[in-house]
Amino acid sequence: MSSNPSSWFNLDGLLIRPRWQRYLLALLTVAVTIIIARPLAKYLDLTNIVMLFLLAVVFVSVKLGRRPAVLATVASVLAFNFFFVPPQWSLAVSHIQYVITLAVMLIVALIITHFMSGFREQASNAALREQQTLELYRLEKIAQETQVQIVVERLRSSILSALSHDIRTPLTSLYGLADSLQFTTTNLDAKTQDTLDALRDQVKRINNMVNNLLEMARLQAGSLQFRKEWQPIDEVIGSSLKLLQAALSQHRISVQIPEDFPLLEFDALLIERVLCNLLENAAKYSPPHTDISIRAQLLNNQAEISICNAGEGFPEEKLEQVFELFERGKSESTIPGVGLGLSICLAILEAHQGSIKVLNLATGGSCTCFYLPLGNPPSILTDELPTGLPKL
Template sequence: RAADAGARQHRTVLDIGIAQWAFDRAEGAGLGTDTLPASRIFYLPLVAPMRTRGVLAIEPEQRHWMLIPEQRQQLDTFAALAAIALERVHYIEVAQNALVNMESERLRNSLLAALSHDLRTPLTSLVGLSESLAGSRPPLAPAQRETAMLLHHEALRMSALVANLLDMARIQSGEVKFNLQWQALEEVVGSALRASGAQLQGHTVRTRLPAALPLLRFDAVLIERVLCNLLENAAKYTPPGARIEIAAALRGAWIDVMVCDDGPGLPPGREEAVFEKFTRGERESAKPGVGLGLAICRAIVDAHGGRIHAAPSPLGGAAFVMTLPLGTPPAMPAPETEG
């Protein structure tokens, strides 16, 4: 009890305001200094190479000790060594945490890649067999054909989920080779709309692309994957009949490509979280998916030197904006003249 009472007494003596001043300015304050010299305590900041790590509060038995240059020099040296020690402890913890996170991520990606690879072959067979079954001759009875089509649809959905898992693992491991070519944005938008046609049924889809857009340098297959993921995401989280729009706009040395809808939008504060792996737009959602589509989009766009973010839609729902650099397309060869 006596020790606790002594600790409380010292806490009441310490002036947090003076300590904060010394910490913020990395200067000594209190006893023996020009700042509040009437204080009984000397506040000495622990200044490390990267930042100030704390404040050492000293209440000497003899006040005149703080006026002795040798005594002050010893305190400064002690404070510097203590600050360096604290900083080393901090960075050791940071390095250990980073190493654990990197190893955990590597193991998770290896596991995902192995599982996805092993599941892809039987799923491909299942997709083909179910399609053959639905179109077999003589024709199946209506109830049997409906069952076969449902099996085919679910096999396609599972195959797409496995493809997402495998692609995420490949992108993060650096195994994906980018085929960067100068090409028209309109073409990849059209191919993405065709590829997502089944998921977009029942929705009103509109494109708004400026005329005479410049050529962009990107991997057409991967950027089509980004647009397909964004379109399918919009279709998944909006009711039937909802409007979905693809728009583009030039902005300085960049181009913004936006996929937006008039659905319910994103939950407040989730605009950045939805890009994390295994994160869904709606918690505990019954909608299919494992929460990798937007993470794959960000990984692909980042690899192209661009950015992608979520924002409120001008249509009233959610919007996802992909920003890509324009670059300088190569000059077109001069036409040959007849000689």
């Protein structure tokens, strides 16, 4: 029972009240009708008084349901007989016409109750059907949108994969030819040597873009195989720095990894790809001869690997969008790239139950931080791990 008395007079939701409350409200409605009708009995005929009671029955039928309306009907007939039909203050009937009036009043009230309850049930059923129809329409729309999205993603992945495979073979041959020309041809003048270097660098850059396209297609298609193993993160950081030695040659690199940093479970090749993409971005978007720092630390139940660099940082309005496909920090940037590196990083890390974010530093520059779950490495690995591993 509600502790708030005013809630008894709230007309919304009366049908969901307990049955005894609805019966009590039905009797209360009849009592209110009696209070209203008594002063009017001096000015109205009995037929008009009957209409007031019928109006009360209609109200109870609509708001409280069929059974409370039947109770209100019986109570109205008895109240009309007791308070208004001569002799008053008695249930006795002095004339046959009043018997007919009471009988007609009972029958009409019951008929009204029946029809009003039926109308209310039909209205409720219609509202329920409308709600179900709207829900079905919404679910069908969602299903259609999902199906279209799946088809679009499959088509895009197929196109990316086909283009990547078709372009990769001639690019590999072209890169090999440029390398051969550079190392087999002697006595080249400076201009020709610069042209060969530029040719090889451009072919390498395009080849990296194609590799990114192919890897993104594999990630989206779910065809990339994972080989997760428990291993130290510093080894993968070291191999990534070695691969990008030329690209990072004009920057000062610092690495901070605690001596007791735990083993992590990941696919070494894929996490190496993440590190290479992030380090390459740091080198491309920071001025020459500036610092690039790599730091590993524990944060709650995760390992945080952050790569920070100088430069302008990310546009504030694109801090969340930079992980979308073909999205770049600056749309009109002269720095080469197609906007796939961070998308690939996000897909790889999500496959490892990890995450990634970018942020701008108050002192200038930016940091890209990715997170891997700590987990519980097998004790045999931690016991056999040699102490004093060299740090980069």
